[in-house]
Amino acid sequence: MPEFFTVLTPDHALARLWDHLRDAPQLETVDLAEAVGRVAVEAVSAPESVPAFARSTMDGYAVRAQDTFGASPTLPAYLTLAGEAPMGRPPTFSLGPGQAGLIHTGGMLPAGADAVVMIEVTQPAGAAEIEVQRAVAPGENILRVGDDIQAGAAMLPAGHWLRPQDIGGLAALGLIRVAVARQPRVALLATGDEVVPADQAAGPGQVRDVNTYSVAGQIRRAGGVPIRAGIAPDSFKALSRAAAAALAQADALVISAGSSVSVRDMTARVIDSLGAPGTLVHGVAVKPGKPLILAVANGKPVFGLPGNPVSAMVTADLFVVPTVYRLQGCRQPPPGRAVRARLTHNLASQAGRVDYVPARLDYNRAPGAQPAAEPVFGKSNQIFTLVFADGMIVIPMDITGISAGEEVDVRLF
């Protein structure tokens, strides 16, 4: 059993693959409006302070805080109105001692003011005077220059996956063009004399290509651009020609290999023929996940995924998806969606191996409470096992089983 010695944990396998990848992603510049979900290639610092001027956070009166000290409903402070701060323009007045200025939320403070009194604790007292019934401290109810972000402060690290609030922050700074990683093109090549394109009728003995469609969906979600490179027959010459052509036009190659031993072996030889260093990992301690090849050819990652549809999606989730983020220079990809649920049945697992078990979530068993996670025991892990599941229960390496009633994370696929 030589395979025993080559079987790595998923983390080690991925690290070995990544050791041989180029580091710098290629960049392109996009409009801010298109940048959500893309990866910022360069660190961003604030070119200016936000806000750029002291602003009110309330409707009320801009004041000199010291003029309100000691004010109370029974002993209010009386201030003279010096004007009204307009929206979008600097006030044309400044505050002297004993003066106040009407101001709206977001308005610019007049010179001399260092706080705002909420309108609710004031009263008009004649045409040009107000009563202030509560003291404010300097800085109260205002934002000072740079309170949101200071000029020069680090905003985003390089390799940051851009979220809606990051887009908002870049807009606040006027950074409406963003340098992001080019979306990696991932070629998908199916193999197998029995596989026909999904748009064709499948004759006796034939099945339609499934894996390049499902894995393409996973790649697209991770920010990659899937390129379907067709179906190659089970011949070394035809497969290696198709694989080389697919890899040449892409940044990575996924071969959905056949499952029979002879086809597996041929796929391994084809992958090794694509370029140095070739195969780095052959087999990983994950179930389902056999057979799996991780390789690098001339700086580009090459994945030989299992032909079984569930195995293909599990290994794509473990290896292809993180690598698509990595090709974008992404330091911390968004975590996958997961739901915490209560297991309905005991699940056994083998120590030293990560187990993925398809599961359905049932929200109706105990309404309002945690959903139940019911394992789906499909006959042979075909694609509809996952179509009829909500996700997969992941049983970590060092666990030998989970009992009914325990909490599990169900990764939504």
Next chain:
Amino acid sequence: MPEFFTVLTPDHALARLWDHLRDAPQLETVDLAEAVGRVAVEAVSAPESVPAFARSTMDGYAVRAQDTFGASPTLPAYLTLAGEAPMGRPPTFSLGPGQAGLIHTGGMLPAGADAVVMIEVTQPAGAAEIEVQRAVAPGENILRVGDDIQAGAAMLPAGHWLRPQDIGGLAALGLIRVAVARQPRVALLATGDEVVPADQAAGPGQVRDVNTYSVAGQIRRAGGVPIRAGIAPDSFKALSRAAAAALAQADALVISAGSSVSVRDMTARVIDSLGAPGTLVHGVAVKPGKPLILAVANGKPVFGLPGNPVSAMVTADLFVVPTVYRLQGCRQPPPGRAVRARLTHNLASQAGRVDYVPARLDYNRAPGAQPAAEPVFGKSNQIFTLVFADGMIVIPMDITGISAGEEVDVRLF
């Protein structure tokens, strides 16, 4: 305090809005490869069985199971080789009693065979004979016709959000064109005399438009198409003209309203002028989230979001995002990403109100264990509060506080 009586829970507020929306989404047909993340408009049933023929799930020999009954390593069954099943074509031979056929994973069973013996439990015994050292039951190591899905079986319900495995399942069935909901166009209109476009320099008293950028990112993630409709000044006439024009070219309208009382009131009047029935909800029991308007004008949803950037994102998450899914007819939108973490500080909350508290996740406090969730207490919930946060701790309605050390869900924004 009349507002007290109008404040609804987020669920009730959304239900009231949705009661007034049209039900049927508009559909378009897309290529399967483009369909991930879209919503299927119609229920899908399997037009044919998958697999369409009995297939082997192993490398081995197709057999008649009864011929192997009683076989063991010490008393093997001897079977005569009748041929090799080719990949992608029907076998040209059938099995009679005492016969076996070489078969590969995925190969079509010859007539007469009802099981497959794994190659590992066989031995060659002369040129045309094999030893079988273990019995197999009928159906073992094979998929029968329809074992993955039966012709006529329900595959997807109407309103299903298409995941990668659904794409794979549709490919297996040859359904390469899918009827999906048209992506809703959501117009985004900013208001405020102080607001300038993000690509302009902000002069004294001016700030750049943030909310239409951040909320556009949220809409895009939910499958909507954000359309930026510009910035309207604080005048009833200008704002209502801009709002009507924006709504006419879209399926929904989001107005990022100013925060001062006068601008709020004007926005409410503008929204009511757009069409019947007008405002349905004014104020919801969520913090931050004031002021909020939910309205419907001529069948289209209209949202008046708060001007504060964090409030705008929270209310968009609660109301705009689910409505964008709803406009696509989506029955069960994908849950938002969340991470289970341990709270570092006590958090107080008011009963009868949902509280959102920005939080940072710290994975380094207790390596390997759950991350720590550290609340971010920004001065006034400006956009960089969320840029520097990983997500929000959501404190449900009926909870008055959470203690340090307790587990919380951090919703990733």
